[in-house]
Every structure is written in structure tokens, then in C-alpha cells.
Amino acid sequence: MTEQAALRAPRQDNRRRQLLAAAARRFAHQGFRATTIRDIAGDAGMLPGSLYYHFASKNDLLLAVYEEGVRRIAANVDRAAAGAADPWARLEAACTAHLETVLDRSDYAQVIVRVLPQDAQKVSDRLIALRDEYEGRFVRLVDDLALPNPSDRRNLRLLLLGALNWSQVWYRPAGDTPSAIARQFTRYFRRALERPEEVR
Amino acid sequence: MTEQAALRAPRQDNRRRQLLAAAARRFAHQGFRATTIRDIAGDAGMLPGSLYYHFASKNDLLLAVYEEGVRRIAANVDRAAAGAADPWARLEAACTAHLETVLDRSDYAQVIVRVLPQDAQKVSDRLIALRDEYEGRFVRLVDDLALPNPSDRRNLRLLLLGALNWSQVWYRPAGDTPSAIARQFTRYFRRALERPEEVR
Amino acid sequence: MTEQAALRAPRQDNRRRQLLAAAARRFAHQGFRATTIRDIAGDAGMLPGSLYYHFASKNDLLLAVYEEGVRRIAANVDRAAAGAADPWARLEAACTAHLETVLDRSDYAQVIVRVLPQDAQKVSDRLIALRDEYEGRFVRLVDDLALPNPSDRRNLRLLLLGALNWSQVWYRPAGDTPSAIARQFTRYFRRALERPEEVR
Amino acid sequence: MTEQAALRAPRQDNRRRQLLAAAARRFAHQGFRATTIRDIAGDAGMLPGSLYYHFASKNDLLLAVYEEGVRRIAANVDRAAAGAADPWARLEAACTAHLETVLDRSDYAQVIVRVLPQDAQKVSDRLIALRDEYEGRFVRLVDDLALPNPSDRRNLRLLLLGALNWSQVWYRPAGDTPSAIARQFTRYFRRALERPEEVR
DNA sequence: CATGAATGAGCCTTCATTCAT
DNA sequence: AATGAATGAAGGCTCATTCAT
Numbered sequence: 047m048t049e050q051a052a053l054r055a056p057r058q059d060n061r062r063r064q065l066l067a068a069a070a071r072r073f074a075h076q077g078f079r080a081t082t083i084r085d086i087a088g089d090a091g092m093l094p095g096s097l098y099y100h101f102a103s104k105n106d107l108l109l110a111v112y113e114e115g116v117r118r119i120a121a122n123v124d125r126a127a128a129g130a131a132d133p134w135a136r137l138e139a140a141c142t143a144h145l146e147t148v149l150d151r152s153d154y155a156q157v158i159v160r161v162l163p164q165d166a167q168k169v170s171d172r173l174i175a176l177r178d179e180y181e182g183r184f185v186r187l188v189d190d191l192a193l194p195n196p197s198d199r200r201n202l203r204l205l206l207l208g209a210l211n212w213s214q215v216w217y218r219p220a221g222d223t224p225s226a227i228a229r230q231f232t233r234y235f236r237r238a239l240e241r242p243e244e245v246r
Numbered sequence: 247m248t249e250q251a252a253l254r255a256p257r258q259d260n261r262r263r264q265l266l267a268a269a270a271r272r273f274a275h276q277g278f279r280a281t282t283i284r285d286i287a288g289d290a291g292m293l294p295g296s297l298y299y300h301f302a303s304k305n306d307l308l309l310a311v312y313e314e315g316v317r318r319i320a321a322n323v324d325r326a327a328a329g330a331a332d333p334w335a336r337l338e339a340a341c342t343a344h345l346e347t348v349l350d351r352s353d354y355a356q357v358i359v360r361v362l363p364q365d366a367q368k369v370s371d372r373l374i375a376l377r378d379e380y381e382g383r384f385v386r387l388v389d390d391l392a393l394p395n396p397s398d399r400r401n402l403r404l405l406l407l408g409a410l411n412w413s414q415v416w417y418r419p420a421g422d423t424p425s426a427i428a429r430q431f432t433r434y435f436r437r438a439l440e441r442p443e444e445v446r
Numbered sequence: 447m448t449e450q451a452a453l454r455a456p457r458q459d460n461r462r463r464q465l466l467a468a469a470a471r472r473f474a475h476q477g478f479r480a481t482t483i484r485d486i487a488g489d490a491g492m493l494p495g496s497l498y499y500h501f502a503s504k505n506d507l508l509l510a511v512y513e514e515g516v517r518r519i520a521a522n523v524d525r526a527a528a529g530a531a532d533p534w535a536r537l538e539a540a541c542t543a544h545l546e547t548v549l550d551r552s553d554y555a556q557v558i559v560r561v562l563p564q565d566a567q568k569v570s571d572r573l574i575a576l577r578d579e580y581e582g583r584f585v586r587l588v589d590d591l592a593l594p595n596p597s598d599r600r601n602l603r604l605l606l607l608g609a610l611n612w613s614q615v616w617y618r619p620a621g622d623t624p625s626a627i628a629r630q631f632t633r634y635f636r637r638a639l640e641r642p643e644e645v646r
Numbered sequence: 647m648t649e650q651a652a653l654r655a656p657r658q659d660n661r662r663r664q665l666l667a668a669a670a671r672r673f674a675h676q677g678f679r680a681t682t683i684r685d686i687a688g689d690a691g692m693l694p695g696s697l698y699y700h701f702a703s704k705n706d707l708l709l710a711v712y713e714e715g716v717r718r719i720a721a722n723v724d725r726a727a728a729g730a731a732d733p734w735a736r737l738e739a740a741c742t743a744h745l746e747t748v749l750d751r752s753d754y755a756q757v758i759v760r761v762l763p764q765d766a767q768k769v770s771d772r773l774i775a776l777r778d779e780y781e782g783r784f785v786r787l788v789d790d791l792a793l794p795n796p797s798d799r800r801n802l803r804l805l806l807l808g809a810l811n812w813s814q815v816w817y818r819p820a821g822d823t824p825s826a827i828a829r830q831f832t833r834y835f836r837r838a839l840e841r842p843e844e845v846r
Numbered sequence: 847c848a849t850g851a852a853t854g855a856g857c858c859t860t861c862a863t864t865c866a867t
Numbered sequence: 868a869a870t871g872a873a874t875g876a877a878g879g880c881t882c883a884t885t886c887a888t
Contacts, residue, residue: 061872079279080365083858095860096873104858162415165280201430204416205409212408215362222401230401238438261847283883295885296848304883461851479679480765483879495881496852504879562815565680601830604816605809612808615762622801630801638838661868683862695864696869704862849888857881864874 062100064090070111070153078108078165105166108157109173115154116176119147123183133190138232140187145210145228149217159211181207193239206235262300264290270311270353278308278365305366308357312373315354316380319347323383333390338432340387345410345428349417359411381407393439406435462500464490470511470553478508478565505566508557509573515554516576519547523583533590538632540587545610545628549617559611581607593639606635662700664690670711670753678708678765705766708757712773715754716780719747723783733790738832740787745810745828749817759811781807793839806835 068089072081083104087097101107126143130136147155158180163173188203209231217224268289272281283304287297301307326343330336347355358380363373388403409431417424468489472481483504487497501507526543530536547555558580563573588603609631617624668689672681683704687697701707726743730736747755758780763773788803809831817824 077279077362077365079277082856084856092872093874094858095875098859099872162277165277198434201422201427202434204413205431205434208409208412208415209405210408211415212412213404215408215411216404227401231405234398234402234405234435234438238434282881284881292847293849294883295850298884298886299847477679477762477765479677482877484877492851493853494879495854498880499851562677565677598834601822601827602834604813605831605834608809608812608815609805610808611815612812613804615808615811616804627801631805634798634802634805634835634838638834682860684860692868693870694862695871698863699868849886851886853883853885855882858879860878861876862874865870865872867870 061090061092065097065100065107066110066114067153069107070114070157073108073111073161074153074156078161103168105169108161108166109169111154111157112161112173112176115152115156115158116180118152119144119155119158120180120183122147122151127183127187133187133192134236137187137191138229138236140183141206141210141232142225142228144207145213145224148211148214149224156214159214191239198239202235202239206231261290261292265292265297265300265307266310266314267353269307270314270357273308273311273361274353274356278361303368305369308361308366309369309372311354311357312361312376315352315356315358316376318352319344319355319358320380320383322347322351327383327387333387333392334436337387337391338429338436340383341406341410341432342425342428344407345413345424348411348414349424356414359414391439398439402435402439406431461490461492465492465497465500465507466510466514467553469507470514470557473508473511473561474553474556478561503568505569508561508566509569511554511557512561512573512576515552515556515558516580518552519544519555519558520580520583522547522551527583527587533587533592534636537587537591538629538636540583541606541610541632542625542628544607545613545624548611548614549624556614559614591639598639602635602639606631661690661692665692665697665700665707666710666714667753669707670714670757673708673711673761674753674756678761703768705769708761708766709769709772711754711757712761712776715752715756715758716776718752719744719755719758720780720783722747722751727783727787733787733792734836737787737791738829738836740783741806741810741832742825742828744807745813745824748811748814749824756814759814791839798839802835802839806831 065086068086069081072085072089076085083094083097086107087094090097097107101110122143123140126139127136130139148159149156158177163170163177166173184203184207188199191199193199210228213224213227217227222230265286268286269281272285272289276285283294283297286307287294290297297307301310322343323340326339327336330339348359349356358377363370363377366373384403384407388399391399393399410428413424413427417427422430465486468486469481472485472489476485483497484494486507487494490497497507501510522543523540526539527536530539548559549556558577563570563577566573584603584607588599591599593599610628613624613627617627622630665686668686669681672685672689676685683694683697686707687694690697697707701710722743723740726739727736730739748759749756758777763770763777766773784803784807788799791799793799810828813824813827817827822830
């Protein structure tokens with residue numbers, strides 16, 4: 047990259063990115079409705095009206111945050127999964143990456159978990175599609191496991207992801223790390239799955 | 247109590263109850279911020295201003311809904327647990343009662359799961375206290391289990407309750423019943439706990 | 447009417463009427479888009495938000511002004527027409543009443559002439575219907591004339607009403623009175639109509 | 647003029663002309679206030695800010711459109727009048743040219759009829775002057791008529807022009823052509839004027 | 847008990863305009 | 868000549884809340 051390009055090109059994108067980051071932070075911490083355009087613009091050092099040069103509406107801003115969130119968490123999860131040898135290791139790596147991203151590394155990703163699509167009626171379809179696209183990964187990861195009782199798949203996936211996502215409610219940085227939590231949860235999950243239920 | 251009071255008191259209580267029920271329904275289905283005082287008053291057949299005769303603020307209304315929600319779900323859970331013989335059966339019965347109440351039987355209880363305390367800053371402490379009081383039951387239920395590895399307790403409780411609560415996000419009346427979900431989840435949970443982890 | 451009723455009943459209606467009057471005045475003098483809710487509320491001595499207790503939107507306010515305008519001008523025109531003996535006298539009386547109402551007596555009526563339905567997209571259909579309903583009177587008044595050449599009717603009606611309505615653009619209180627203008631215009635109109643065109 | 651200027655000047659003029667044409671079209675069809683600088687710049691393929699290189703303000707744009715409108719309609723009317731032999735034919739030709747230009751041939755001219763000077767406070771004086779200058783033609787055309795009753799002149803001119811201008815409100819391309827309307831109206835006008843009023 | 851009426855703060859958004867580049 | 872980016876004032880509207888009656 048020439049020095050000129052380094053100085054000029056990113057300018058526009060920078061402001062947009064700043065706004066997006068501010069929006070992600072606010073949406074993740076306060077929720078969608080409790081966040082005002084003034085908050086976001088203020089965080090990025092501009093006036094409310096100026097934000098509309100970069101985004102058409104608050105809904106569109108949420109959509110953009112969702113998109114970035116999916117991009118990031120999906121990239122982390124895919125990278126982590128790709129580095130693992132067998133299906134179980136792959137799932138564990140994916141879950142760890144998922145939870146680390148949500149809890150620690152990305153306001154964007156946290157928004158996907160925290161803000162419900164219904165909060166932005168006009169773009170809710172697209173938000174749902176983004177969520178679904180992302181979660182498809184876990185459908186496939188669970189499908190790859192060799193399970194004694196394959197019909198457990200759906201329920202167990204919902205249990206695992208639900209437990210991970212809910213941790214956002216009780217998680218405190220002072221306790222276990224996100225990756226420790228994810229690892230624990232996945233191991234319990236494995237124990238529950240690997241052998242058929244005993245007769246009681 | 248004079249006769250007059252006998253006639254009047256329950257009337258007043260009725261209106262309050264109607265408002266509370268309307269608030270619970272709205273908060274459960276739309277969330278706290280998306281619900282207006284107008285919605286709630288309208289559902290109870292009165293005007294917004296009239297609501298303030300019964301409740302001091304929207305926050306107070308939420309607090310009252312939370313209180314009623316805890317009262318109901320705790321009653322259901324306690325009753326279910328009391329009818330079971332051993333610790334594992336007790337936990338399963340409690341979880342089933344918990345999920346049935348949240349998903350099917352009580353808007354009040356659903357509010358506890360759906361509406362975050364931070365949505366009502368001024369009463370958030372009390373909302374948190376109510377949540378904690380209720381969840382204490384599960385701490386005790388899990389403590390009663392005879393586990394090979396007692397240090398799993400906290401994590402496993404968080405996993406189980408988180409998975410149950412998150413089901414509110416994906417639950418559809420057309421699929422498995424709440425009690426079926428709860429039973430399944432608890433059984434997986436049991437399988438994961440009863441046997442010590444193998445060496446891998 | 448009892449004194450109590452005199453004091454209490456009209457209260458609500460009074461404020462609504464004040465707002466309507468203020469809106470009519472502003473719309474008539476500044477046009478629809480140039481008038482702000484703040485202007486109108488301010489004229490009625492209240493805050494912008496308070497207006498919405500009485501009217502659901504700015505469009506609805508315009509609709510209400512139109513309705514009142516049609517009611518008033520129609521009443522004036524009908525009364526005037528009813529007092530005249532023959533068709534020509536009836537038309538002249540109606541035109542005089544029309545123009546007097548528009549120019550002198552009613553901001554409401556002036557709004558019908560000045561504000562185009564397209565200015566309020568969401569209610570434009572109803573605005574057009576109101577205009578049409580009113581103008582139907584003139585269709586009938588012209589139909590009642592005994593004309594040598596009946597096919598002139600439509601064009602001549604459009605000419606007469608157009609000329610009257612356009613006077614709003616050049617009319618100044620210092621010059622001819624509205625009724626003088628209307629009388630003059632109607633007489634020219636009559637002269638143009640009563641005998642078939644001569645060969646030139 | 648240097649060759650460079652010869653090449654450049656018209657380019658600049660082109661862009662200005664494009665903007666003017668876009669503004670005229672928008673103002674004629676949507677009105678002044680409903681048209682945004684964005685609309686106009688967009689129609690000319692540029693961004694809002696760029697427009698300000700060519701025009702100092704939205705008001706100035708309107709003024710320029712008015713000027714061009716007067717230039718065009720005046721040219722049409724003058725040419726038409728010049729081709730007619732006697733005063734009545736001259737008036738009829740002028741009216742036909744006026745209405746054709748307004749309804750069919752020029753967005754610029756339509757703006758003069760549709761957009762009220764008060765819509766642009768800061769230039770309203772000049773807008774009024776332009777209107778007056780143009781209408782002077784009709785004062786003269788009517789003055790040239792030999793009338794039994796000369797005092798009718800002003801009123802009849804206002805009636806005729808008003809009726810013509812108002813046709814913009816009800817005119818639909820599917821019905822009579824503008825020139826047919828203008829011819830009809832002028833003939834009625836002539837009939838009304840040529841004979842003294844009878845005693846009634 | 848309830849209502850009618852209003853408040854006031856704040857919300858999202860629009861838009862003419864500016865200006866460095 | 869034109870753009871990108873921002874401004875700032877204003878606009879329509881919402882909503883929890885108040886209070887005299």
C-alpha cells in the first residue's frame with residue numbers, strides 16, 4: 047500500500063467503522079431500544095444527523111452490526127474448527143470460539159445473542175436469516191458426531207448452544223474464562239451423548 | 247371489615263389484578279421497553295392516567311409482575327419437587343415445572359426469564375434479588391444430588407438452567423411440549439453427571 | 447343548558463376547536479408544508495406533544511380542517527342558493543357565498559382551495575372526495591340553467607369556478623369585495639352563455 | 647474567447663442547464679417545498695453539495711427557474727400574438743400559447759403558475775416582479791380590445807387568466823387539449839364582452 | 847376510581863447548507 | 868467541478884407521567 051492510499055482511502059470507511067463499533071458496543075450492553083442514535087453518534091464524535099450520512103436508519107445500523115457479528119463469529123468458529131482433528135474436538139473448538147467471541151472478543155457477536163430480531167421489525171427477516179445461517183454450522187458439527195442415538199441430535203444441539211448463550215446472563219469476568227466454560231459444557235455434553243442411556 | 251369494605255376492596259383488587267395480568271402478557275410477548283403504559287391500560291379497559299392509581303410507575307409494575315412471577319413459578323416448582331421421592335426425580339420434576347410454567351402457563355414467569363433487570367434501572371436490584379431467591383431452589387436441588395465429582399455442581403446447574411431458559415428463544419408450540427423438553431434435558435444432564443469423565 | 451353543562455361539557459371540544467382554528471389559519475396563510483405542529487400548538491397555547499391528544503397526526507388535522515371547511519362553505523352556499531328564485535339567481539347567490547366564504551369568512555374554506563390533496567399523501571383520497579362532494583353542487587346548479595348549447599356546461603363551470611378560486615391569488619381586501627367580484631364574474635358568465643355564439 | 651474557454655464554458659453551462667431542467671420538472675410536479683436539493687442533484691447525476699457550485703441556494707434555483715419560465719412563456723405568447731391580425735385574434739392566440747406552454751410544453755412555465763412566491767420568502771419580491779412583468783402582456787392585449795364597457799377590462803382579464811391558470815388543477819391529458827381549452831375560454835370571454843349587459 | 851388534558855423530555859429522521867480536498 | 872463528510876436546526880411524533888376534577 048502506498049503512503050497516499052494509507053492516508054486517504056480508509057478515511058470514509060473509518061468513520062463508518064467507528065459508528066458500527068459504537069453501535070455494537072451500545073447494543074451489546076444496553077440493548078437495541080435503550081440505545082439512542084445520539085448515544086452512538088456521540089460515541090463516534092459526531093452529531094445525530096451526521097450518522098445518517100453513513101447509515102439509512104437505526105434498523106439498518108442494527109442489520110450492519112448483525113452482519114459484521116456473523117462475519118466475525120463465523121470466522122472465529124470456522125478457523126477453530128478447521129484446526130481440530132476429530133468431530134468431538136471440532137465441536138469443542140467451535141464452542142470455545144463461539145463463547146469467547148460472544149463474551150470477550152466481540153460486541154458485534156454479543157448483539158446477535160442479545161438483541162432479538164423482533165426489536166427491529168422492518169429488518170427482522172434478514173436478522174433471522176443471518177442467525178440461521180450462522181447456526182447452520184452447529185447443525186453440521188453435531189451431525190458429524192458418531193452418536194449411539196442419532197435422534198438426540200437436535201435436542202442436544204439446542205441444549206448446548208442455549209446453555210452457552212445464556213451464560214451471557216450470568217457471566218462475570220472475575221470467574222471462569224469463557225473458554226473454560228465452553229470446554230466444560232462441551233465435555234458434559236459429550237458424556238451425556240457418547241453412551242446410550244442406562245436403564246434406571 | 248365493614249360490609250362496605252367487603253364490597254369495595256375486592257373490586258379494587260380486581261382492577262389491579264387485571265392490570266398486572268395485562269402487563270405480564272405484554273412484557274412477556276413484547277418485552278419491557280416495547281410495551282407502553284397505553285397498551286397495558288387499554289388491555290384493562292382504562293386510560294393511561296388511570297393506571298397510576300394502582301401502580302406508581304412502569305418500573306413498579308414490572309417489579310410487581312416479577313414478584314407475582316416468582317410466587318407462581320416457585321409454587322409450581324416446590325409442589326412438583328415435593329411430590330418426588332429421590333433427588334434426581336426431584337430435580338427432574340422441578341425442571342419440568344419450571345419450563346412448563348415459563349413456556350406455557352404463566353406470562354408472569356416468562357417475564358422473569360425474558361426481561362432483564364437492567365431494563366428498569368431503578369428497581370433492578372430488587373429484580374435481581376427476586377431472581378436469585380428463586381434460583382436458590384436449584385442450587386439446593388443440585389446440592390442434594392450424590393455426585394462423583396461435587397465440583398461440577400455450579401457449572402452443571404448453570405448449564406441446565408441456561409439451556410432451559412434459552413428454549414424460550416426457539417420454542418414453538420407445534421414441536422415438543424415444554425415438559426418433554428425439560429425431561430429430555432434433565433436426563434442428558436443426569437447422564438453427564440452420574441459417570442465420571444473418562445480419560446481421553 | 448344548565449350552568450354546570452355550560453361550564454363543563456364544551457371544555458374538551460373547545461381545545462380541539464382552538465387547534466382546528468389555528469391549523470386552518472396557518473394552513474390557509476402559509477400552506478400545509480410550511481406550517482409546523484409547533485406553530486399550531488403554540489397558537490392554541492399548548493406544547494407540540496399535547497396536540498396529539500386531540501389529533502392523531504398532521505395529516506389528520508388537515509383532513510379535519512377540510513371537513514370543517516366543506517361543512518361551512520357548503521352550508522353557506524346551500525343557504526344562499528335556497529334563498530334565490532330562479533336558476534340564474536341561484537347560481538349567482540351560490541358563487542357569491544362561495545367566494546365570500548373563501549376570501550373573507552373562513553380559513554377552513556380557504557384551505558380547501560389552497561392546499562392540494564397531494565400534500566398529504568396518506569389522506570389525499572379523502573381530501574379529493576371532500577372536494578368532489580362539494581363541487582357537485584355547482585355541477586347541479588349549472589345543470590339547472592336553461593342553455594341554448596348544453597354542451598358548454600362542463601367547460602363553463604370549470605371556467606367560472608376556476609376564475610373564482612384563482613382570485614385568492616390576486617385578491618386584496620382594499621379592492622372590490624368578494625361578493626362584488628363574484629357577482630361580476632357570474633354576470634359575465636351569464637352573458638357568455640345565454641345566447642348562442644354569433645357568426646363572426 | 648480563447649479556444650479553451652470555448653470548450654469549457656458550454657460544459658459548465660450544460661450542467662447548470664441540467665440542474666435547472668431537473669429543478670423545473672420537480673418544482674412543477676411536486677411543488678417547491680416537497681422537492682429536495684437531493685432530488686434535483688440526483689436527477690442531474692450529482693451529489694447535493696455539488697449543486698451549490700452552480701446555484702447559491704434553493705431559493706436562487708427557484709428564481710432561476712422562474713426567470714427561464716417567464717422567458718419561455720413570454721416568447722411563446724409574443725410569437726403567437728405577433729402572428730394574429732386583429733385584437734381578438736391576438737388575445738386568443740396569446741391565451742392558447744399561454745395555456746399550451748403551462749400545461750404541455752414547459753415545466754418552467756408551470757412553476758410560475760404552481761409555486762407561490764411566498765414559498766421562497768427571500769426572493770419573493772423578485773418572483774412577484776417576474777410574474778407581473780409577464781402578465782403585463784395581457785393587460786395590454788385586453789386594452790387593445792374595443793369594448794362597449796371599458797371598465798370591465800380589469801375584472802375580465804383576471805377572470806380569463808384565473809380560469810386558464812386554474813385549469814392546471816383539473817387538467818388531464820386524456821381530455822380536451824390545452825389549446826382547445828384556451829380557445830373555448832377565450833370565446834366565452836369574447837361573447838361576454840362584446841355585448842353590453844341587458845337589463846334584467 | 848377514573849378521566850380528560852396536558853406536559854416535557856426525548857426520539858428518529860430530514861434537509862439545506864458548508865467546506866476542505 | 869465535484870465529492871465526501873459533516874453540521875445544526877428543525878420536524879413530526881411518542882410516551883411516562885401528572886393532576887384537577
